[in-house]
Amino acid sequence: MENLLEFKNVTAGYGRVQILHDLTFEVKKGEVLGVIGPNGCGKSTMFNALIGLITPTQGNIIFKDHDVTKMSANDRARMGIGRTYQVPRPFEGMTVYENVLVAAVHGAGMSEKAAQPKCIEALKLTGLYDKREVVSGTLTLLDRKRLEIARALGTQPVLLLLDEVAAGLTEAEVGDVMQMVADLKAEGFTIIWIEHVIETMVNSTDHLMCMSDGTQLLIGDPLEVMNSKLVEEVYLGVEEDE
Amino acid sequence: MIQQIVNGILLGGVYALVGVGMSMIFGIVQLTNLAHGEFVILSAYLSTVLCTNLGLHPLLTLIITVPLMFVIGMVLQNLLINRVMARGSEPALLVTFGLSIIIQNTLLLLFSADAQRMVTSFQSLSVDLGPIKLPVLQLLVFGIGLVVVLLLDLFMKKTYLGQSIRATSDDKTAATLMGVNVKHTYGIAMGLAMGTAALAGLCVGMPWTFYPTSGSQYLIIAFGVVVIGGMGSIKGTLVAGLVFGLAQVLGGTNYGMLVSYAVLLIMLIVRPQGLFSK
Amino acid sequence: MSEPILKVEHIQAKYGDFLAVSDASMEVPAQQVVSLIGANGAGKSTMMDCVAGVHTPTSGKVFFKGEDITGLPAHEIVTRGLCLVPQGSRCFVRMSVEDNLIMGSFPKAARAHMKDSLDRVYELFPVLKEKRNDASGSLSGGQRQMVAIGRALMTRPELILFDEISLGLAPTIIKDIYARIKQINQEGMSVVLVEQDVKRSRKASESCFVMLKGRVVLSGPSQELSEEAIKNAYFGI
Numbered sequence: 001m002e003n004l005l006e007f008k009n010v011t012a013g014y015g016r017v018q019i020l021h022d023l024t025f026e027v028k029k030g031e032v033l034g035v036i037g038p039n040g041c042g043k044s045t046m047f048n049a050l051i052g053l054i055t056p057t058q059g060n061i062i063f064k065d066h067d068v069t070k071m072s073a074n075d076r077a078r079m080g081i082g083r084t085y086q087v088p089r090p091f092e093g094m095t096v097y098e099n100v101l102v103a104a105v106h107g108a109g110m111s112e113k114a115a116q117p118k119c120i121e122a123l124k125l126t127g128l129y130d131k132r133e134v135v136s137g138t139l140t141l142l143d144r145k146r147l148e149i150a151r152a153l154g155t156q157p158v159l160l161l162l163d164e165v166a167a168g169l170t171e172a173e174v175g176d177v178m179q180m181v182a183d184l185k186a187e188g189f190t191i192i193w194i195e196h197v198i199e200t201m202v203n204s205t206d207h208l209m210c211m212s213d214g215t216q217l218l219i220g221d222p223l224e225v226m227n228s229k230l231v232e233e234v235y236l237g238v239e240e241d242e
Numbered sequence: 243m244i245q246q247i248v249n250g251i252l253l254g255g256v257y258a259l260v261g262v263g264m265s266m267i268f269g270i271v272q273l274t275n276l277a278h279g280e281f282v283i284l285s286a287y288l289s290t291v292l293c294t295n296l297g298l299h300p301l302l303t304l305i306i307t308v309p310l311m312f313v314i315g316m317v318l319q320n321l322l323i324n325r326v327m328a329r330g331s332e333p334a335l336l337v338t339f340g341l342s343i344i345i346q347n348t349l350l351l352l353f354s355a356d357a358q359r360m361v362t363s364f365q366s367l368s369v370d371l372g373p374i375k376l377p378v379l380q381l382l383v384f385g386i387g388l389v390v391v392l393l394l395d396l397f398m399k400k401t402y403l404g405q406s407i408r409a410t411s412d413d414k415t416a417a418t419l420m421g422v423n424v425k426h427t428y429g430i431a432m433g434l435a436m437g438t439a440a441l442a443g444l445c446v447g448m449p450w451t452f453y454p455t456s457g458s459q460y461l462i463i464a465f466g467v468v469v470i471g472g473m474g475s476i477k478g479t480l481v482a483g484l485v486f487g488l489a490q491v492l493g494g495t496n497y498g499m500l501v502s503y504a505v506l507l508i509m510l511i512v513r514p515q516g517l518f519s520k
Numbered sequence: 521m522s523e524p525i526l527k528v529e530h531i532q533a534k535y536g537d538f539l540a541v542s543d544a545s546m547e548v549p550a551q552q553v554v555s556l557i558g559a560n561g562a563g564k565s566t567m568m569d570c571v572a573g574v575h576t577p578t579s580g581k582v583f584f585k586g587e588d589i590t591g592l593p594a595h596e597i598v599t600r601g602l603c604l605v606p607q608g609s610r611c612f613v614r615m616s617v618e619d620n621l622i623m624g625s626f627p628k629a630a631r632a633h634m635k636d637s638l639d640r641v642y643e644l645f646p647v648l649k650e651k652r653n654d655a656s657g658s659l660s661g662g663q664r665q666m667v668a669i670g671r672a673l674m675t676r677p678e679l680i681l682f683d684e685i686s687l688g689l690a691p692t693i694i695k696d697i698y699a700r701i702k703q704i705n706q707e708g709m710s711v712v713l714v715e716q717d718v719k720r721s722r723k724a725s726e727s728c729f730v731m732l733k734g735r736v737v738l739s740g741p742s743q744e745l746s747e748e749a750i751k752n753a754y755f756g757i
Contacts, residue, residue, distance in 0.1 A: 170539055197756075223757075412615060421596075
């Protein structure tokens, strides 16, 4: 299968503080890549570099065979990179449907008419279709997270970035999220999913990347990654000599 | 020229006093108190009433107005503003705006729109120092402003209560972990701010005429002082008061306020965090 | 064994409808060091916030020295002898090191002992004495943690909670701070260490609680729990 996305030795950060160092990985079309790593390892910075909020000082980001390293965030969104945020912030006074419509019209630059069927599709995929007329400020956390994904889908992405969608949910709700991701994968979306809930990573991803100190520590089969000594040391600490 | 600089400095002391209460509330409670100007004018009326009805000397009215305003501040914060602040800072801002309208209209109702002024025995006295003339009244209000601001600064640094107020403005949660009751601290801070408003009321009410609507004029001065000084910095307030006063006097009668606000705008562009910001 | 100094019974805690702790219980025997470990987002900090009164649990109980302190405000809990050293030190950055420490003796009962407590903190962390007039905002990360620990000690607690004290610090500094914590414990104080680093906290503690997704999923004496068991509990796989 061909690569949809490649990070080639990407070094990036904020101002003079470099967070990512030589980060290299690839994502194949249609796969789900899980990303784990301790706090501060650069997961969110990787997303920011990917969507174009920060520009790498070194290295290249290749998306759909184009070098997008220096491309603006807007242009990348139009090329099909859609992201969700850790803390969902819908327009609370608008209905669920209106929220997705705004994302489609402003994010993907579609006319309202062209956007409508796409929005319906996004709502169906995320299980929000029956709640499309609900004012989003009244939604539960799970539904707000669904809406966050639906809004990202409204921008017509090829690559969907999920940022801790399982955080703060009950176990049953986490199950719903895993099902939703499986449905999205079946629809052909390529997904990168940052998550602390390891269990979801092991069960729902094709490959798992563990990051540490701004670079990839290990990428591979989820279970193999979780059972590796390297990952264990990053999380559980290194045996110190007295 | 020297006379003008002296006048500007004397004026600055009063401006610092007008601004310091607002600056405290900005820095500690993180609230823009839009009623601060009205609190100053309310105090000026209080002092006037005490002067004319009880025959008190203007300076002696402070014995009543300062504690009274302190208590009103505490009660207001505890009963009203703390509750509203739980719902975010915008509602609290609107409450202070509402308060300013209520005070303004109450004063209009009670005292009509006529100009008021406190008359003092030393109104026209002045100290001659060769080329410079120091009006006693201006000197007095400058002195009050200076002493109050310095005492407040000392209080903040040398007492447990003052330290707890500073700690709260630095990190609310960490302060509660040290046993500080944040709501109570806010009450004290508002009380202190209102106490300075009482002093400011006297200090603006003696040299200048005032009306029920004068509050907005002093609110804007307080704003300027807060912005130039850096929100929440007490010493910064003093310097900012002087800068603002000097700018106004040097700008002359016609362009005084214009120059002051030009300075304010330049400050906002060059150093938006203020001279002495956190 | 005597009555535990801290007992947390089935607490649940939320931020809005974000479920941070779903059902967590733990006990801290008096004068022991207990570690609470778990990955990011497992709910450790929220649990500590609930114990210290910074956050109010939606259900469940917290007992300190046998008394129900559930839902009491933080400023009251500290006067009873329980102090939290919050994550990221949270010094009063515009205040000097010494003023930070003096703030710790704000609780009425602690004020009378201010001078003694200050001497003791300076003895424990001599570098703070050197820098006592510096603004705490100008200190290094490790020194800030020392200020935060010192400030907590000034409140004269019987139980002290350390929330991720080693986060972002260099290994040598962590080692030094852990040695001080051991010293504090040997002087009779009960300690809870919240940590992501399993190996370090396991070594430093007598008993161990592992959290996963808002629950305590494993607990026992630190030396008796196998690394494999901790690892499985930690990752939930």
